[in-house]
Amino acid sequence: MAGRVFGQSVDEFDAWMRTIDEKNQSVQRAIAEKDAATAASDARTLQDTFKLVEGFWSKRGDAPYAVELARNAQEFAAGAVKSATQKDFEAASSQTIKIAGTCTACHRLYRPL
Ligand code: HEC
Numbered sequence: 826m827a828g829r830v831f832g833q834s835v836d837e838f839d840a841w842m843r844t845i846d847e848k849n850q851s852v853q854r855a856i857a858e859k860d861a862a863t864a865a866s867d868a869r870t871l872q873d874t875f876k877l878v879e880g881f882w883s884k885r886g887d888a889p890y891a892v893e894l895a896r897n898a899q900e901f902a903a904g905a906v907k908s909a910t911q912k913d914f915e916a917a918s919s920q921t922i923k924i925a926g927t928c929t930a931c932h933r934l935y936r937p938l
Pocket residue numbers: 835838839840842843845846849878891892894895898924925927928929931932935936937938
């Protein structure tokens with residue numbers, strides 16, 4: 826039973842990662858095309874999805890650095906939403922570079938689950 830619950834949460838986690846992967850690419854494309862509305866909406870989805878990722882690791886309770894990275898990613902995403910909304914594409918771009926930095930840092934330590 827416990828295994829089944831855990832199995833389901835891994836599937837859920839992978840689905841979040843696929844959303845994050847897609848939006849991470851889409852937000853950079855939107856910034857390059859100076860499409861503020863799409864960039865802001867993609868960054869918002871990243872922020873919301875990293876919130877779920879943070880909750881996953883908080884609940885697991887054994888990876889404080891993963892929690893921190895997921896929090897950092899949310900902060901950078903929030904920054905990207907703000908910059909994109911203000912059409913400050915240069916700032917938005919530097920936030921998305923920081924978001925991408927969290928991917929590598931977390932994957933190196935915690936992948937696979
Ligand atoms: C806080 C940790 C953390 C962060 C931050 C993170 N990931 Fe992941 N990601 C993981 C872990 C752990 C796995 C492996 C999941 C598994 O074993 O099923 C993973 C798996 C993935 C996968 C494979 C999903 C699948 O279907 O198997 C993709 C794609 C992915 N991440 C993309 C990203 C991208 C892009 C970013 C940054 C924008 C990112 N991740 C940020 C922890 C993280």
